[in-house]
Amino acid sequence: MDRRFVLLVEDSADDVELTLRALSKSDILVEVVVVHDGVEALDFIFGTGPYAGRNLNVMPTVVFLDLKLPRVNGFEVLQRIRADERTKLLPVVILTSSNEEKDLIRSYELGANSYVCKPVDFTEFSNAIRQLGSYWLFLNESPMRENK
Amino acid sequence: MNPLQLFTVLINFLAFVVYVYLIWFVLNLNRKELLNRLCALAIVPFAIWSFAFTFLHSATSLNAAKLWMNVASIGWCSFPVGVLWFYLDFSHHERLLKKKSFIAACLFLAAFFTFEQWNGNLIVDLVRQPYGWSSVWKISPMSFAFSMYYVVFVVGCMYLALDFERRTKSVREKKQARIFYVNALVSLILGTTTDVMLPMLGIGTVPPLADIFILSWAGGLVYAVKRYGFMALTPATAAEDILSTVADSLMLVDLDGKIVLSNKSVHDLLGYTEQELKGKDIGSIANGIDMATLLESETIRSQELNLLKKNGEQVPVLLSASAVKDQEGEVMGIVVTALDITERKKMEQELRASEQKYKTLVDHALVGIGIHQDNRIVFANRRMATMLGYSPEEFIGLQIADLIHPAERSAVLSRAHKRQSGSLEPETYEIRLLKKDGSSFYALISNGLIDYNGRVATLITISDITDTKARKELEEANKELEAFSYSVSHDLRAPLRSIDGFSQALLEDYADKLDDQGREYLRRIRAASQRMAQLINDLLTLSRVTRAEIHFEEVDLSTIVENIAAELKESQPNRDVKFIIAQNVKAYGDSHLLRIVLENLLSNAWKFTSKHKNAVIEFGAKESDGKRVYFVRDDGAGFDMAYVDKLFVPFQRLHEQDEFEGTGIGLATVQRIVHRHGGMVWAEGEVEKGATFYFTLQL
DSSP, rough: OOOOEEEEOOOOHHHHHHHHHHHOOOOOOOEEEOOOOOHOOOOOOOTGGTTTOOOOOOOEEEEEOOOOSSSSSSHHHHHHHHHSTTTTTTEEEEEEEEEOOHHHHHHTTTTTTTTEEESSSSSHHHHHHHHHHIIIIIIIIHHHHHOO | OHHHHHHHHHHHHHHHHHHHHHHHHHHOTTTTTTHHHHHHHHHHHHHHHHHHHHHHHOOOHHHHHHHHHHHHHHHHHHHHHHHHHHHHHTTTTTTHHHHHHHHHHHHHHHHHHHHHHHHTTSSSEEEETTTEEEEEEOOOOOHHOOOOOHHHHHHHHHHHHHHHHHOOOOOOHHOOOOOOHHHHHHHHHHIIIIIIIHTTTOOSSSSSOOHHHHHHHHHHHHHHHHHHTSSOOOOOHHHHHHHHHHEEEEEETTTTEEEEEEHHHHHHOOOOHHHHHOBBBHHHHHOOOHHHHHHHHHHHEEEEEEEEESOHHHEEEEEEEEEEEETOOEEEEEEEEEEEEOOOOOOOHHHHHHHHHHHHHHHHOOEEEEEEETTEEEEEEEEHHTTOOOOHHHHHHOOOOOOOOHHHHHHHHHHHHHTTTOOOSSSSEEEEEOOTTSOOEEEEEEEEEEEEETEEEEEEEEEEOOOOHHHHHHHHHHHHHHHHHHHIIIHHHHHHHHHHHHHHHHHHSSSSSHHHHHHHHHHHHHHHHHHHHHHHHHHHHHHHHSSSSOOOEEEEEEHOOOHHHHHHHHTTTOOEEEEEEEEOEEEOOOOOHHHHHHHHHHHHHHHHHHTTTTTEOOOOOETTTTTTEEEEEEEESSOGGGGGGGGTTTTTTSOOOTTTTOOSOOHHHHHHHHHHHOOEEEEEEETTEEEEEEOOOOO
């Protein structure tokens, strides 16, 4: 059986907590791997640094990527993911506070699969997370699986 | 016959011969001219008179003498008539001569007095004298009447001549008139003395020589007629007339280069008299002109040079010279004409100075100056060409469309077209121009219509405002604003989400540990954070509206309004609101920004009618003072006009938050968008009667 999990790249502990709460509230039982900045995200994905030796055949079903991150920001992470043969088809959903048009356009230009602006209202936020989770984890057929 | 008598006889006969010659001569000059004929006619009585006197003075018997005196009377009774007719014609009173009654009256008088003489009522007797015969006048009313006839006619002639001299403008005619009255006066005074005065006083020793003295008169008439030959226009008289009357300065120069003749204009121009100029070398008054060049070219046309005045000043003239040739084609002299061009020179100089001034202005202007006609550049200064990256040569003839950034091209061109067809369009505005290398820059352009080569064209001045201080500051401010907004967008929302999220978490997970008041507080925290989130959103929209580039296109406002109305109805389907939307209301502007305007106005209308059971919201456009005014009207809560100024100020609200929720930024955003379109926005309202928001998009 495939291991399905979400890689959540989020520096704000509050947002991590709220995202996890929203996921659990929406009855989506899925493993979430949390990394707190861009460098850690890349280390995890490509099995470097602290994650050296990680089985690279196991990739997240979807990456929830924040844009404003310490050290390496979300755009660079996305760029690196798309530049690598192994991960260029990995589903990446931008999950951010910004609704700036230029962020949205840049994300899609760099190959994001979705762009979601996190609503302030927690009820709406929960809805968004639930929909994202059910879509990317269960409805979407990821091309990544065929790679195996 | 004694020698004295012989002299008298001979002199009278000689006079007769001269009169006959004069008659022949004047008729020969021009037989068809009335004046020549009248001149001849006037001399005929003198001829008869002197012919009769030849025989009178040689008569031996009193009877013979009386007979010849009677013959002579045909002449001396009729000459006043002949002379008067001549003077009448000469002084342009020929209309009198056409009256038959006048002619008949004249002839009657002449015939009457001749008849009276033959009847012996004028000269009653003749007395033998050494020279011949002297007359004895009868002192009677008849001889007095004859004197009156004679005096009236002769004085009439004098008057005509004097009056004509005074009236005429022609120098030639003045001279002629002078000859006429001077000669007449001299011969009449002398003739009257010898033939009438002395005999009447009984002095018979002086022979009657009136017919002889009158020779000078008749001779004068003929001389004047010949000399000034005005009966027919001859080249010579015309030339003299022209010479004296033309405004051009005329000089006749002989082959040695000496001035022979000069007219009044020359004297007025140069300050010399005719005498001073006569014999002067032409080269001494005309710089650079000598006889050799004049003769060589024979004709000089309109050469500009300076003439030297008597007082040493120079006067600019247009000089022409042409050779005068005799019948064999030999050059006899040169006619030099000079036209005073002082005024013209002055004007030329002023014009040149003014042109120079404008040329310098255009050449050195720090702004680009050009003219376009039929959508092509027809004139441009160097600055204009270099601003756009072209050489001045390749710039002329360019399509103006190629110089405008594609985003603004259609708007600018349609505006230019409208302006040239007479519509009032803004003269000065910002424009993005396209350089030859494809890059673009912001410029301020000013347009004015001018006439260029007889057709309407647009004069444009362009200044590059990329580097202007204001623009730099604006760009700087925009950058800061952008950074600020970006950070707000990211960072200000995150804590709000935490506040809201964890409040919700508390409500969900710890509801049993809180009492009602605790739960109420948490709900308030959530409401506040959500309102703040809305505030942030609105602020971001406002700042985006300020920064956003405007893409002009035709926008169908009616369709946008319909879409927004549908969304509003969907958001609260149970409300009873009627939308009246005018169809096909179009505008020129940025569709995205205009949608924000309409969204704000319509959602305001929607919001402020929410307390009413049913409501009407109307959208439309009308013409006012030649401008298109769009409006959104509702019949909702309205507002007090006393606070109308505060409507468009950010964060200013006229209603309690609890009454109508809102951030107070919507109308400020509307105003900013409308301003960025060069338009105006204003509102009218009344409490509980509704509000109407108007806006224009002047672009």
